[in-house]
Amino acid sequence: MPSSSTPRFQMFYWPSAFRGCFISYLFAYQEVPLLEEYNPDVIARLMSQPPGSQDIPFIGPPLLKDLKTGQTLSQMPAIVQYASHELGLAPSEPYAAAVCQKIIMDCNDLLMEICQYNGSRMWTREEWQEFRNRRFPRWLAVFEASLARGDIGGQTVTFADIGVYALLGNMIRCLPELEPDVQTHAPGIHRLCQQIGAKPSLAAHVSELEQAFGKSYCGGQIEASIREMLASDE
Amino acid sequence: MPSSSTPRFQMFYWPSAFRGCFISYLFAYQEVPLLEEYNPDVIARLMSQPPGSQDIPFIGPPLLKDLKTGQTLSQMPAIVQYASHELGLAPSEPYAAAVCQKIIMDCNDLLMEICQYNGSRMWTREEWQEFRNRRFPRWLAVFEASLARGDIGGQTVTFADIGVYALLGNMIRCLPELEPDVQTHAPGIHRLCQQIGAKPSLAAHVSELEQAFGKSYCGGQIEASIREMLASDE
Numbered sequence: 016m017p018s019s020s021t022p023r024f025q026m027f028y029w030p031s032a033f034r035g036c037f038i039s040y041l042f043a044y045q046e047v048p049l050l051e052e053y054n055p056d057v058i059a060r061l062m063s064q065p066p067g068s069q070d071i072p073f074i075g076p077p078l079l080k081d082l083k084t085g086q087t088l089s090q091m092p093a094i095v096q097y098a099s100h101e102l103g104l105a106p107s108e109p110y111a112a113a114v115c116q117k118i119i120m121d122c123n124d125l126l127m128e129i130c131q132y133n134g135s136r137m138w139t140r141e142e143w144q145e146f147r148n149r150r151f152p153r154w155l156a157v158f159e160a161s162l163a164r165g166d167i168g169g170q171t172v173t174f175a176d177i178g179v180y181a182l183l184g185n186m187i188r189c190l191p192e193l194e195p196d197v198q199t200h201a202p203g204i205h206r207l208c209q210q211i212g213a214k215p216s217l218a219a220h221v222s223e224l225e226q227a228f229g230k231s232y233c234g235g236q237i238e239a240s241i242r243e244m245l246a247s248d249e
Numbered sequence: 250m251p252s253s254s255t256p257r258f259q260m261f262y263w264p265s266a267f268r269g270c271f272i273s274y275l276f277a278y279q280e281v282p283l284l285e286e287y288n289p290d291v292i293a294r295l296m297s298q299p300p301g302s303q304d305i306p307f308i309g310p311p312l313l314k315d316l317k318t319g320q321t322l323s324q325m326p327a328i329v330q331y332a333s334h335e336l337g338l339a340p341s342e343p344y345a346a347a348v349c350q351k352i353i354m355d356c357n358d359l360l361m362e363i364c365q366y367n368g369s370r371m372w373t374r375e376e377w378q379e380f381r382n383r384r385f386p387r388w389l390a391v392f393e394a395s396l397a398r399g400d401i402g403g404q405t406v407t408f409a410d411i412g413v414y415a416l417l418g419n420m421i422r423c424l425p426e427l428e429p430d431v432q433t434h435a436p437g438i439h440r441l442c443q444q445i446g447a448k449p450s451l452a453a454h455v456s457e458l459e460q461a462f463g464k465s466y467c468g469g470q471i472e473a474s475i476r477e478m479l480a481s482d483e
Binding site: 066069071109113114120127135153156157161 | 299300301303305306307308315320322323324326327328330331334335343344346347348350351354355358361366369370387388390391392393394395397398
């Protein structure tokens with residue numbers, strides 16, 4: 016086996032795509048091997064160590080570890096930017112790179128909103144309607160405007176393009192009831208997600224995640240709460 | 250007036266230090282002028298524009314605008330990294346820079362936790378006790394371990410050092426009841442905050458914020474809720 020197929024990086028995340036796929040999709044898109052650890056017992060053990068004993072002091076996954084140097088990183092947006100630099104998916108011009116990072120932060124914020132801040136409470140009908148009818152469309156308009164400005168969807172694919180696909184492509188895969196919302200409020204973004212997801216190496220990886228974890232989204236009681244809201248929206 | 254004292258950047262934020270100070274402290278520390286707009290009517294007007302009409306499509310402040318080029322950025326962690334690059338406060342080595350960005354994300358997460366996700370609900374006694382007795386000490390241990398590893402507190406001051414001061418120095422200034430928590434669980438971080446805050450240009454800026462906004466923390470009902478919890482902790 017050639018050394019280039021020996022993964023240099025290992026990712027640690029819960030057994031779902033939710034935040035981890037922002038990282039794994041970058042590697043899959045660039046056809047660079049990545050070791051992936053989704054065993055929840057392993058994750059829970061790493062989390063429960065005292066911060067001084069952890070490879071990097073952290074609160075929650077994902078983690079990315081450089082198996083050559085042992086250097087480890089937590090915090091999805093920091094990992095995405097670092098890995099993108101290694102994988103050739105980050106613009107070199109500082110403002111363009113910052114705008115990509117801003118878009119990843121937007122993705123991260125919307126993830127937090129849909130999962131009610133890591134499930135800190137469940138959805139009520141009233142709050143969900145406010146989210147689906149006002150807040151989610153506003154977020155989608157923000158992404159669509161970013162596309163119109165050329166901050167995403169350009170000639171050269173960046174980590175922001177793949178991040179938007181990790182956010183909305185995965186959301187649509189796991190919660191297909193939301194696809195019409197994306198088509199209505201962000202038709203260009205919907206097309207961008209289809210383009211990014213059509214890359215064969217990435218499509219193969221998404222298929223592997225589907226086989227491993229099905230349509231599991233963020234997991235836990237909060238996923239049940241989202242699905243309950245979606246069912247009663249019908 | 251020499252052109253070097255004409256601000257190149259303008260920051261837009263609500264009238265408090267909360268997230269904006271992560272940006273303004275960088276400029277103050279480096280003695281680089283920054284135009285600051287804290288008028289809530291201006292902020293509300295910018296936020297309510299359609300995303301396609303905004304200087305950058307965004308949901309909430311802070312914003313940083315380059316007055317020379319018009320290039321604008323939202324999302325505090327993205328702004329901090331970009332401004333730090335311009336101000337000479339970012340490490341050039343990619344992993345070191347990523348670790349600094351990870352620490353800013355940690356700061357951002359702790360801000361979200363103490364303000365209950367932008368005031369999406371109020372504190373209950375039980376949740377506050379869980380936060381103050383377990384979650385906040387764990388976060389402080391994470392920062393203390395980052396200091397022990399040399400990721401902050403090194404010879405060269407970075408945006409991560411200033412970010413930790415923007416988080417905990419400002420928290421202690423506005424909510425002094427929490428200073429003993431920091432001294433107990435992160436004594437080295439407490440000393441680091443004192444060192445960073447002793448820089449005369451930064452101390453002068455903090456004093457200006459205090460004169461303008463007093464000890465206002467995150468504002469709104471959620472600040473009242475935090476203060477109610479602190480009062481009943483006595």
